[in-house]
Amino acid sequence: MLRLFTQALLDPSKTAIIDSLGAHNYQELTLRSQQVATHLLEGKTDLNEARVAFMVTPGIDYTAVQWGIWKAGGIAVPLCITYPLPSLAYVIEDTQAEIIIAGPEYEGILKEYALDKNLRWLTLMDLQKPISPTILPDLSTDRGAMILYTSGTTSLPKGVLTTHANIESQVSTLIQAWKWTAEDYTLCLLPLHHVHGIINVMSCALWAGATVQFLHPFDAKQVFELFLEGKINVFMAVPTIYFKLVTEFESRSESEKIQLHECMKRFRLMVSGSAALPVSVMETWQKISGHYLLERYGMTEIGMAISNPYDGERRAGFIGKPLPEVQARLVDEKNEEVPAGQPGEIQIKGPSVFKEYWGKAEATAKTFTSDGWFKTGDIAIVEEGYYRILGRDSVDIIKSGGYKISALEIEEVLRKHPLIKDCSVVGVPDEEWGELVVAALIPLGEINSQVLNQWMREQMPAYKTPRKYLILDELPRNAMGKVVKNDLKKLFV
Incomplete structure (x- = not known):
């Protein structure tokens, strides 16, 4: 049995999850996830790493489906609940998902697409129907567990495949x-198609036997x-x-401020991540809550x-400093450690560290050194043992807003507009x-x-759409014709 599930057996009556439906203990989570697994198997002995895409609101249903798939x-393959259909279709098709699960709020978005593509379609109602228990497969930790999507330096997001061993290491660390x-x-406020929400909050809490409350x-x-x-x-x-x-x-x-301050002062831990926290916000929050936020770095x-x-x-x-079991180093352009x-x-x-970019062997090879180091693309300096990010x-x-967004992906969509x-x-x-997404346009006519x-919001998620547009006659370019983005940024200031 995977280590993530063992805590649920130690104290089954303990409250695991609180959501809009109420409180759910570890026994309920165990039984519901086993029921999901049985429905998914449909008489088979093992899904054998078949990809299962699911679009479910954060809470007991989301967690039971994710655990059931495992x-x-x-x-x-968690789907972002705010994505429009083109973005969802990209993830489903890129992973070659064979099964789609949707909560009632999202059936209208995905059902026609799933049936048209001849994919197996399941709703939460289907997964809650009574079914005779079956023997579940014994899983080795080197098997694929999850694919999350991240924007890279290519125009389309890449699927990051992690194994159960990767996840166990991330959580236990x-x-x-x-x-x-x-x-x-x-309290979980963070999206559950991102490592921050899935690993740092939800999985850590459930591994520890703690309680996680979802607010959405x-x-x-x-x-x-x-x-x-x-x-909390x-x-x-x-x-x-x-x-x-x-x-x-x-x-x-x-x-009310005094009451909130006294309440927050009693918290054990407050963490900020996914983007650089302005020092001014850090200092203001310390006055408000009594906590000096713990900042961390991950991908x-x-x-x-x-x-x-x-x-x-x-x-x-x-x-900060490297976490237990994590090796970190700084290198120059020649891949040699810097003084x-x-x-x-x-x-x-x-x-x-993840196994591979799903279906992208060349991209995977490029992001690792010959001796197995993952190249983050982030530039930092170490001062008195503490790492400080300088940029990308x-x-x-x-x-x-905590997301990593590919400018190239947005440009691809903008160029499809007829004007x-x-x-x-x-x-x-x-x-x-942290940063605002902005776009400079060379139009063919008048643009509102x-x-x-x-x-744009019909083509891609709202958080990726530009907040400001600048109309130009031409874009700043170098001698090779490449847009000089640092010069372009200055035009927005």
Whole structure:
């Protein structure tokens, strides 16, 4: 049995999950996930790493489906619940998913597509029908477990395949580093098609035998109401969420501020990640909550790799030191380690590092060195043992609201618009979002930005659509004709 599931057997009556449907204990999670697995197997002995795509609202249903896929021997492919159909279809087709599971809210989006593609279609109602138990496969940890999608320097997202061993390493490392226990109670606000929500919050809590409460959609007022109930003691979010919570806090009366401050002071741990946290927000949050946020560094491909310490000095603007079992180094353009105090690209090695980019052997080979180090593309410097991120080696990756977004992917979509001759997409600094996605356009006619934005949102997820458009006669280019994106960024300031 996978180690993630064992805690559920140790204290079956303990509350595992709280969602909009109520409280659910570990026994219910175990039984429901086994029922999902049995339905998926449909008389087979093993799914043998068949990909199962699922679009389910965060909560007991999501978790039971994900665990059920794993228990049946499948590879879980979580679909983003805010994606439009073209983005969902890309993930389903790229993974060659054979089965699609949808919650009631998303059946209308996916059903016709699934049936048209002759894929096996299952709803939550189907998975809850009574079925005779069956023997579930015995899984080795080297098998594929999950495919999550990340934007890279190519125009289309890449599927990151992790094994059960990778996931166990990612989770157990954080259990140790951040001192998770069965007494913890956390709130999950983060998307469950990303490593931050799936691994750092949900899987860590369930591995430890803790309780995880899901809040969807995010609402700053409701977050504070839940805080005031006094149960939550571990909280993780992205800088954008902290920014919104600060705004909400400042709208409260003085007596409410004092009450919230006293409540948050009792938390055991507060973490920020997925994007750089502005020092100003860090300092403001410390005054509000009494907590100096723990910043860490990770990627879909590696889970968490570097973290400020749970005990000890946390440095604003620094991502910390390598986590247990994680090897990290900085190298130059020749792939040679840089002298102390010099900047270089972060490279990572260890059991948490993913297996491969799904179906992309060449891209996988390019992202690893000949001796097995993963090339993150992030440039950092080490000062007194603490890593500090300086930037990326590619201007085509934009970090906004905790997401890594490919500028090239957005450009591809913009160029399909009949009134756009050419374009270029960049990220510009923003205190709330980290970076804002903005686009420079060379039009073929008059463009209404509101109409264009609505068109873009029909083509791709809202968080990827540009927040600002700039109309130009020509794009800044170098002698080779390549757009100079750093020059372009200056035009938006």
